Amino acid sequence: MEKKASLVKIQPPTYGKLVTILSIDGRGVRGIILGVILGYVEAQLQLDGEGARLADYFDIIAGTSTGGLITAMLAAPDCHNRPLFTAKDIVPFYLENCPKIFPQGWASLGSVLNTIKNLGGPKYNGVYLHKLIRRLLGSTRLHETLTSLVIPTFDIKKLQPVLFSSYEVSKNSSLDAQVSDICISTSVAPTYLAAHYFEIVDEAGRAHEFNLIVGGMVANNPTLITISEVSKQILNEDPDFFDIKPPMNYTRLLVISLGTGSNMSELKFAAKKASKWGLLSWLVKDGSSPLIDVYSQGSADIVDYHNCVVFRAYNSEENYLRINDDTLKGSLSSVDTSTKENLEALVKVGKRLLKKPVSRANVGTGQHEPIENAGTNKEALKRFAKLLSDEKKLRKSRCPHHLNGA
Numbered sequence: 001m002e003k004k005a006s007l008v009k010i011q012p013p014t015y016g017k018l019v020t021i022l023s024i025d026g027r028g029v030r031g032i033i034l035g036v037i038l039g040y041v042e043a044q045l046q047l048d049g050e051g052a053r054l055a056d057y058f059d060i061i062a063g064t065s066t067g068g069l070i071t072a073m074l075a076a077p078d079c080h081n082r083p084l085f086t087a088k089d090i091v092p093f094y095l096e097n098c099p100k101i102f103p104q105g106w107a108s109l110g111s112v113l114n115t116i117k118n119l120g121g122p123k124y125n126g127v128y129l130h131k132l133i134r135r136l137l138g139s140t141r142l143h144e145t146l147t148s149l150v151i152p153t154f155d156i157k158k159l160q161p162v163l164f165s166s167y168e169v170s171k172n173s174s175l176d177a178q179v180s181d182i183c184i185s186t187s188v189a190p191t192y193l194a195a196h197y198f199e200i201v202d203e204a205g206r207a208h209e210f211n212l213i214v215g216g217m218v219a220n221n222p223t224l225i226t227i228s229e230v231s232k233q234i235l236n237e238d239p240d241f242f243d244i245k246p247p248m249n250y251t252r253l254l255v256i257s258l259g260t261g262s263n264m265s266e267l268k269f270a271a272k273k274a275s276k277w278g279l280l281s282w283l284v285k286d287g288s289s290p291l292i293d294v295y296s297q298g299s300a301d302i303v304d305y306h307n308c309v310v311f312r313a314y315n316s317e318e319n320y321l322r323i324n325d326d327t328l329k330g331s332l333s334s335v336d337t338s339t340k341e342n343l344e345a346l347v348k349v350g351k352r353l354l355k356k357p358v359s360r361a362n363v364g365t366g367q368h369e370p371i372e373n374a375g376t377n378k379e380a381l382k383r384f385a386k387l388l389s390d391e392k393k394l395r396k397s398r399c400p401h402h403l404n405g406a
Contacts, residue, residue, distance in 0.1 A: 011395035012240035022058040023223040023257040026065025028335030030260035035090030036350025042087035044385035055146040057388040062150035062226040064215035068186035075145040098338040137180040152215035161218040174208040185212035221303040223257040250314035259324025354378040
Protein backbone atom coordinates (compact mmCIF):
# COMPACT_ATOMS: atom_id res chain seq x y z
CA MET A 1 0.00 0.00 0.00
CA GLU A 2 1.50 3.34 -1.02
CA LYS A 3 1.36 6.49 1.01
CA LYS A 4 -0.53 9.36 -0.51
CA ALA A 5 2.04 11.72 -1.98
CA SER A 6 0.22 14.76 -0.64
CA LEU A 7 0.69 13.47 2.90
CA VAL A 8 4.48 12.99 2.77
CA LYS A 9 5.78 16.08 4.56
CA ILE A 10 9.41 15.24 5.26
CA GLN A 11 12.06 14.20 2.75
CA PRO A 12 13.48 10.76 3.61
CA PRO A 13 16.78 10.25 5.46
CA THR A 14 18.57 9.34 2.25
CA TYR A 15 18.74 13.08 1.46
CA GLY A 16 20.21 14.00 4.83
CA LYS A 17 22.72 12.91 7.44
CA LEU A 18 20.45 11.70 10.25
CA VAL A 19 17.45 9.52 11.03
CA THR A 20 15.33 11.54 13.45
CA ILE A 21 13.32 9.76 16.15
CA LEU A 22 10.90 11.02 18.78
CA SER A 23 9.89 8.44 21.39
CA ILE A 24 7.15 9.03 23.97
CA ASP A 25 6.52 6.86 27.05
CA GLY A 26 3.16 5.90 28.49
CA ARG A 27 1.51 6.22 31.96
CA GLY A 28 -1.87 7.93 31.76
CA VAL A 29 -2.40 11.46 33.04
CA ARG A 30 1.35 11.92 33.40
CA GLY A 31 1.40 12.46 29.66
CA ILE A 32 0.63 16.09 30.45
CA ILE A 33 4.30 16.45 31.48
CA LEU A 34 5.24 15.56 27.92
CA GLY A 35 2.90 18.21 26.57
CA VAL A 36 5.03 20.86 28.30
CA ILE A 37 8.27 19.41 26.90
CA LEU A 38 6.97 18.97 23.36
CA GLY A 39 5.47 22.45 23.39
CA TYR A 40 8.91 23.86 24.13
CA VAL A 41 10.56 21.87 21.31
CA GLU A 42 7.98 22.95 18.75
CA ALA A 43 8.31 26.56 19.88
CA GLN A 44 12.03 26.41 19.10
CA LEU A 45 11.25 25.18 15.59
CA GLN A 46 9.09 28.22 14.87
CA LEU A 47 12.29 29.94 13.73
CA ASP A 48 11.68 28.01 10.51
CA GLY A 49 8.21 29.55 10.23
CA GLU A 50 5.11 29.80 12.39
CA GLY A 51 3.63 26.71 10.77
CA ALA A 52 6.48 24.39 11.80
CA ARG A 53 5.22 21.17 13.42
CA LEU A 54 7.05 18.24 14.99
CA ALA A 55 5.82 15.86 12.27
CA ASP A 56 7.76 17.96 9.75
CA TYR A 57 11.06 17.10 11.45
CA PHE A 58 10.89 13.55 12.77
CA ASP A 59 11.13 10.53 10.49
CA ILE A 60 9.46 8.40 13.16
CA ILE A 61 7.32 9.28 16.15
CA ALA A 62 6.77 6.39 18.55
CA GLY A 63 4.41 6.26 21.51
CA THR A 64 3.04 3.86 24.08
CA SER A 65 -0.28 4.27 25.92
CA THR A 66 -0.75 8.00 26.58
CA GLY A 67 2.32 8.49 24.39
CA GLY A 68 0.52 6.70 21.57
CA LEU A 69 -2.35 9.17 21.82
CA ILE A 70 0.07 12.10 21.74
CA THR A 71 1.80 10.51 18.75
CA ALA A 72 -1.50 10.44 16.86
CA MET A 73 -2.31 14.02 17.85
CA LEU A 74 1.01 15.15 16.37
CA ALA A 75 0.93 13.07 13.19
CA ALA A 76 -2.67 12.43 12.10
CA PRO A 77 -3.76 14.81 9.33
CA ASP A 78 -6.53 17.36 9.55
CA CYS A 79 -8.64 18.44 6.55
CA HIS A 80 -5.70 20.55 5.30
CA ASN A 81 -3.20 17.69 5.56
CA ARG A 82 -1.50 19.28 8.55
CA PRO A 83 -1.23 17.81 12.06
CA LEU A 84 -4.46 17.72 14.06
CA PHE A 85 -2.78 19.40 17.04
CA THR A 86 0.10 21.71 17.68
CA ALA A 87 2.33 20.59 20.54
CA LYS A 88 1.16 23.51 22.66
CA ASP A 89 -2.41 22.17 22.41
CA ILE A 90 -1.53 18.98 24.31
CA VAL A 91 -1.60 20.47 27.82
CA PRO A 92 -5.05 22.12 27.41
CA PHE A 93 -6.31 18.88 25.83
CA TYR A 94 -5.25 16.88 28.88
CA LEU A 95 -6.59 19.44 31.34
CA GLU A 96 -9.98 19.28 29.66
CA ASN A 97 -10.31 15.56 28.96
CA CYS A 98 -8.43 13.63 31.67
CA PRO A 99 -11.12 14.27 34.33
CA LYS A 100 -13.70 12.77 31.94
CA ILE A 101 -11.52 9.79 30.98
CA PHE A 102 -10.61 9.06 34.62
CA PRO A 103 -13.58 10.33 36.67
CA GLN A 104 -12.74 10.51 40.36
CA GLY A 105 -16.17 9.74 41.83
CA TRP A 106 -15.13 6.49 43.52
CA ALA A 107 -12.03 7.97 45.10
CA SER A 108 -14.01 9.62 47.88
CA LEU A 109 -15.48 6.27 48.92
CA GLY A 110 -12.15 4.91 50.06
CA SER A 111 -9.61 2.34 48.90
CA VAL A 112 -11.61 -0.67 50.17
CA LEU A 113 -14.65 0.15 48.02
CA ASN A 114 -12.36 0.94 45.10
CA THR A 115 -10.76 -2.46 45.43
CA ILE A 116 -14.16 -4.19 45.58
CA LYS A 117 -15.25 -2.30 42.46
CA ASN A 118 -12.06 -3.29 40.63
CA LEU A 119 -12.70 -6.96 41.34
CA GLY A 120 -15.86 -6.77 39.24
CA GLY A 121 -14.27 -5.20 36.19
CA PRO A 122 -12.03 -2.37 34.95
CA LYS A 123 -11.74 0.72 37.11
CA TYR A 124 -13.05 2.91 34.27
CA ASN A 125 -15.58 2.09 31.54
CA GLY A 126 -13.64 3.84 28.77
CA VAL A 127 -16.76 5.16 27.05
CA TYR A 128 -15.60 8.77 26.99
CA LEU A 129 -12.08 7.79 25.88
CA HIS A 130 -13.42 5.77 22.96
CA LYS A 131 -15.80 8.51 21.81
CA LEU A 132 -13.10 11.17 22.12
CA ILE A 133 -10.53 9.23 20.10
CA ARG A 134 -13.07 8.22 17.43
CA ARG A 135 -14.18 11.83 17.07
CA LEU A 136 -10.64 13.16 16.80
CA LEU A 137 -9.14 10.58 14.47
CA GLY A 138 -12.17 9.52 12.43
CA SER A 139 -11.36 6.87 9.83
CA THR A 140 -7.67 7.84 9.38
CA ARG A 141 -5.55 4.74 8.87
CA LEU A 142 -1.93 4.13 9.72
CA HIS A 143 -0.65 4.64 6.17
CA GLU A 144 -2.22 8.12 6.10
CA THR A 145 -0.26 9.73 8.94
CA LEU A 146 2.01 12.68 8.18
CA THR A 147 5.15 10.85 9.27
CA SER A 148 5.96 7.26 10.18
CA LEU A 149 4.58 5.96 13.47
CA VAL A 150 5.52 3.06 15.73
CA ILE A 151 2.95 2.12 18.39
CA PRO A 152 3.23 -1.12 20.42
CA THR A 153 0.32 -3.19 21.74
CA PHE A 154 -0.06 -6.73 23.08
CA ASP A 155 -2.48 -9.38 21.80
CA ILE A 156 -3.80 -11.34 24.78
CA LYS A 157 -5.35 -14.06 22.61
CA LYS A 158 -2.16 -14.85 20.74
CA LEU A 159 0.06 -13.88 23.70
CA GLN A 160 2.40 -11.89 21.51
CA PRO A 161 3.29 -8.26 20.83
CA VAL A 162 1.63 -6.47 17.94
CA LEU A 163 3.67 -3.58 16.63
CA PHE A 164 1.78 -1.08 14.50
CA SER A 165 4.56 0.32 12.37
CA SER A 166 4.16 2.52 9.31
CA TYR A 167 7.09 0.65 7.75
CA GLU A 168 5.24 -2.66 7.91
CA VAL A 169 1.98 -1.48 6.36
CA SER A 170 3.26 -1.64 2.78
CA LYS A 171 4.19 -5.30 3.30
CA ASN A 172 1.32 -6.33 5.58
CA SER A 173 -2.02 -4.67 4.93
CA SER A 174 -3.53 -6.47 7.94
CA LEU A 175 -1.71 -3.92 10.13
CA ASP A 176 -3.22 -0.90 8.38
CA ALA A 177 -5.66 -0.28 11.22
CA GLN A 178 -7.56 2.87 11.94
CA VAL A 179 -5.34 5.04 14.11
CA SER A 180 -8.23 5.35 16.56
CA ASP A 181 -8.23 1.57 17.14
CA ILE A 182 -4.46 1.61 17.61
CA CYS A 183 -4.64 4.45 20.15
CA ILE A 184 -7.43 2.81 22.14
CA SER A 185 -5.55 -0.50 22.15
CA THR A 186 -2.23 0.87 23.33
CA SER A 187 -4.01 2.76 26.16
CA VAL A 188 -6.06 0.03 27.83
CA ALA A 189 -4.01 -1.06 30.83
CA PRO A 190 -5.28 -4.14 32.72
CA THR A 191 -7.44 -3.25 35.78
CA TYR A 192 -7.87 0.32 34.49
CA LEU A 193 -9.60 -0.05 31.10
CA ALA A 194 -11.10 -2.96 29.15
CA ALA A 195 -9.19 -4.81 26.44
CA HIS A 196 -9.99 -3.69 22.90
CA TYR A 197 -11.20 -5.90 20.04
CA PHE A 198 -11.37 -5.03 16.34
CA GLU A 199 -10.95 -6.65 12.94
CA ILE A 200 -9.12 -5.65 9.76
CA VAL A 201 -9.82 -7.05 6.31
CA ASP A 202 -6.61 -7.16 4.29
CA GLU A 203 -6.17 -6.57 0.56
CA ALA A 204 -6.83 -10.25 -0.16
CA GLY A 205 -10.17 -10.08 1.66
CA ARG A 206 -9.01 -12.05 4.70
CA ALA A 207 -10.24 -10.95 8.12
CA HIS A 208 -7.72 -10.52 10.94
CA GLU A 209 -8.84 -10.11 14.52
CA PHE A 210 -7.01 -8.25 17.27
CA ASN A 211 -7.50 -8.65 21.02
CA LEU A 212 -5.27 -5.96 22.43
CA ILE A 213 -4.14 -4.32 25.64
CA VAL A 214 -1.72 -1.59 26.63
CA GLY A 215 1.55 -1.20 24.75
CA GLY A 216 3.36 -0.87 28.05
CA MET A 217 3.26 -4.66 28.35
CA VAL A 218 5.63 -4.65 25.37
CA ALA A 219 7.56 -1.42 25.74
CA ASN A 220 6.55 1.39 28.06
CA ASN A 221 9.59 3.14 26.62
CA PRO A 222 9.33 2.45 22.86
CA THR A 223 12.73 3.87 21.90
CA LEU A 224 14.47 0.52 21.44
CA ILE A 225 11.80 -1.06 19.26
CA THR A 226 11.77 2.09 17.13
CA ILE A 227 15.52 1.88 16.56
CA SER A 228 14.97 -1.78 15.67
CA GLU A 229 12.41 -0.74 13.05
CA VAL A 230 14.98 1.60 11.51
CA SER A 231 17.61 -1.15 11.55
CA LYS A 232 15.20 -3.50 9.80
CA GLN A 233 14.54 -0.99 7.03
CA ILE A 234 18.27 -0.60 6.48
CA LEU A 235 18.74 -4.38 6.33
CA ASN A 236 15.82 -4.61 3.88
CA GLU A 237 17.46 -1.93 1.71
CA ASP A 238 14.53 0.46 1.94
CA PRO A 239 15.27 3.21 -0.64
CA ASP A 240 14.46 5.88 1.95
CA PHE A 241 17.54 4.67 3.86
CA PHE A 242 19.83 3.55 1.02
CA ASP A 243 22.58 5.96 2.08
CA ILE A 244 22.97 4.06 5.37
CA LYS A 245 24.76 0.72 5.19
CA PRO A 246 24.40 -2.12 7.71
CA PRO A 247 25.29 -2.66 10.45
CA MET A 248 23.42 0.18 12.13
CA ASN A 249 25.56 3.29 12.49
CA TYR A 250 24.38 5.01 15.67
CA THR A 251 26.11 8.24 14.66
CA ARG A 252 23.34 8.57 12.05
CA LEU A 253 20.56 8.53 14.66
CA LEU A 254 19.15 11.57 16.44
CA VAL A 255 16.87 10.44 19.26
CA ILE A 256 14.73 12.34 21.76
CA SER A 257 13.17 9.96 24.30
CA LEU A 258 10.63 11.40 26.74
CA GLY A 259 9.52 9.74 29.96
CA THR A 260 6.44 10.52 32.03
CA GLY A 261 8.23 10.48 35.36
CA SER A 262 8.63 8.01 38.19
CA ASN A 263 8.94 7.91 41.96
CA MET A 264 12.52 6.99 42.82
CA SER A 265 12.82 9.41 45.72
CA GLU A 266 10.58 7.27 47.95
CA LEU A 267 10.80 3.55 48.62
CA LYS A 268 7.69 2.30 46.83
CA PHE A 269 7.28 -1.35 47.84
CA ALA A 270 9.13 -3.17 50.62
CA ALA A 271 10.00 -6.84 50.17
CA LYS A 272 8.93 -7.69 53.74
CA LYS A 273 5.42 -6.42 53.02
CA ALA A 274 5.26 -7.69 49.44
CA SER A 275 6.31 -11.16 50.58
CA LYS A 276 2.90 -11.45 52.23
CA TRP A 277 0.95 -10.29 49.19
CA GLY A 278 -1.29 -12.61 47.24
CA LEU A 279 -2.67 -12.20 43.75
CA LEU A 280 -5.09 -9.44 44.75
CA SER A 281 -2.48 -7.23 46.40
CA TRP A 282 -0.14 -7.49 43.43
CA LEU A 283 -2.98 -6.37 41.18
CA VAL A 284 -4.48 -3.65 43.38
CA LYS A 285 -2.74 -1.96 46.31
CA ASP A 286 -3.17 1.56 47.72
CA GLY A 287 -4.90 2.84 44.62
CA SER A 288 -2.35 1.50 42.14
CA SER A 289 -1.36 -1.78 40.51
CA PRO A 290 2.09 -2.85 41.80
CA LEU A 291 2.52 -5.48 39.09
CA ILE A 292 1.92 -2.96 36.30
CA ASP A 293 3.96 -0.24 38.03
CA VAL A 294 6.96 -2.52 38.50
CA TYR A 295 6.83 -3.89 34.97
CA SER A 296 6.34 -0.52 33.29
CA GLN A 297 9.03 1.30 35.22
CA GLY A 298 11.54 -1.52 35.00
CA SER A 299 11.17 -1.96 31.24
CA ALA A 300 11.44 1.80 30.63
CA ASP A 301 14.62 2.15 32.68
CA ILE A 302 16.36 -0.86 31.13
CA VAL A 303 15.72 0.53 27.64
CA ASP A 304 17.27 3.84 28.68
CA TYR A 305 20.24 2.01 30.18
CA HIS A 306 20.75 0.02 26.96
CA ASN A 307 20.56 3.13 24.79
CA CYS A 308 22.99 5.07 26.97
CA VAL A 309 25.55 2.26 26.72
CA VAL A 310 25.16 1.66 22.98
CA PHE A 311 25.21 5.33 21.95
CA ARG A 312 28.28 5.85 24.10
CA ALA A 313 29.97 2.79 22.59
CA TYR A 314 29.47 4.30 19.14
CA ASN A 315 30.78 7.73 20.26
CA SER A 316 27.39 9.25 19.56
CA GLU A 317 26.02 9.88 23.05
CA GLU A 318 25.32 13.51 22.15
CA ASN A 319 22.76 12.21 19.63
CA TYR A 320 20.64 10.60 22.34
CA LEU A 321 18.60 12.64 24.81
CA ARG A 322 16.44 11.04 27.49
CA ILE A 323 14.33 13.35 29.63
CA ASN A 324 12.52 11.93 32.64
CA ASP A 325 11.70 13.07 36.18
CA ASP A 326 12.37 10.54 38.94
CA THR A 327 11.12 12.66 41.86
CA LEU A 328 7.35 12.31 41.52
CA LYS A 329 5.67 11.85 44.88
CA GLY A 330 2.19 11.03 46.11
CA SER A 331 -0.60 11.61 43.62
CA LEU A 332 1.87 12.97 41.07
CA SER A 333 3.09 9.41 40.50
CA SER A 334 -0.46 8.18 39.88
CA VAL A 335 -1.51 7.32 36.34
CA ASP A 336 -5.17 8.22 36.84
CA THR A 337 -5.51 10.96 39.48
CA SER A 338 -7.21 13.54 37.29
CA THR A 339 -8.21 16.23 39.75
CA LYS A 340 -7.63 19.79 38.63
CA GLU A 341 -5.03 20.25 41.37
CA ASN A 342 -3.05 17.16 40.36
CA LEU A 343 -3.12 17.94 36.63
CA GLU A 344 -1.96 21.50 37.21
CA ALA A 345 0.78 20.18 39.49
CA LEU A 346 1.94 17.89 36.68
CA VAL A 347 2.17 20.89 34.37
CA LYS A 348 4.51 22.46 36.94
CA VAL A 349 6.54 19.24 36.98
CA GLY A 350 7.05 19.60 33.23
CA LYS A 351 8.17 23.21 33.57
CA ARG A 352 10.61 22.31 36.35
CA LEU A 353 11.90 19.38 34.32
CA LEU A 354 12.94 21.74 31.53
CA LYS A 355 15.18 23.56 34.01
CA LYS A 356 16.78 20.42 35.45
CA PRO A 357 20.21 19.22 34.27
CA VAL A 358 20.42 16.56 31.59
CA SER A 359 20.76 13.25 33.44
CA ARG A 360 21.33 9.58 32.83
CA ALA A 361 19.82 6.60 34.64
CA ASN A 362 22.12 4.68 36.97
CA VAL A 363 20.67 1.18 37.02
CA GLY A 364 22.71 0.36 40.13
CA THR A 365 21.11 3.08 42.27
CA GLY A 366 17.87 3.67 40.39
CA GLN A 367 18.60 7.39 40.36
CA HIS A 368 19.11 9.79 37.50
CA GLU A 369 22.53 11.42 37.70
CA PRO A 370 23.42 14.73 36.02
CA ILE A 371 25.77 14.49 33.04
CA GLU A 372 28.77 16.76 33.39
CA ASN A 373 28.77 19.80 31.09
CA ALA A 374 25.52 18.73 29.41
CA GLY A 375 23.52 21.75 30.60
CA THR A 376 19.82 21.77 31.33
CA ASN A 377 17.11 19.86 29.49
CA LYS A 378 15.92 23.14 28.02
CA GLU A 379 19.38 23.88 26.65
CA ALA A 380 19.70 20.36 25.27
CA LEU A 381 16.31 20.55 23.56
CA LYS A 382 17.23 23.86 22.02
CA ARG A 383 20.38 22.25 20.61
CA PHE A 384 18.39 19.30 19.27
CA ALA A 385 15.88 21.68 17.68
CA LYS A 386 18.76 23.36 15.82
CA LEU A 387 19.98 19.95 14.61
CA LEU A 388 16.47 19.07 13.45
CA SER A 389 16.17 22.35 11.59
CA ASP A 390 19.55 21.93 9.92
CA GLU A 391 18.69 18.37 8.91
CA LYS A 392 15.41 19.45 7.34
CA LYS A 393 17.12 22.23 5.37
CA LEU A 394 19.85 19.84 4.19
CA ARG A 395 17.31 17.34 2.90
CA LYS A 396 15.40 20.04 1.07
CA SER A 397 18.58 21.30 -0.61
CA ARG A 398 19.53 17.78 -1.71
CA CYS A 399 16.10 16.61 -2.80
CA PRO A 400 16.04 16.69 -6.64
CA HIS A 401 12.63 18.28 -7.04
CA HIS A 402 12.22 19.98 -3.62
CA LEU A 403 9.30 17.65 -2.93
CA ASN A 404 6.17 19.09 -1.36
CA GLY A 405 7.60 22.59 -1.12
CA ALA A 406 8.24 21.91 2.56
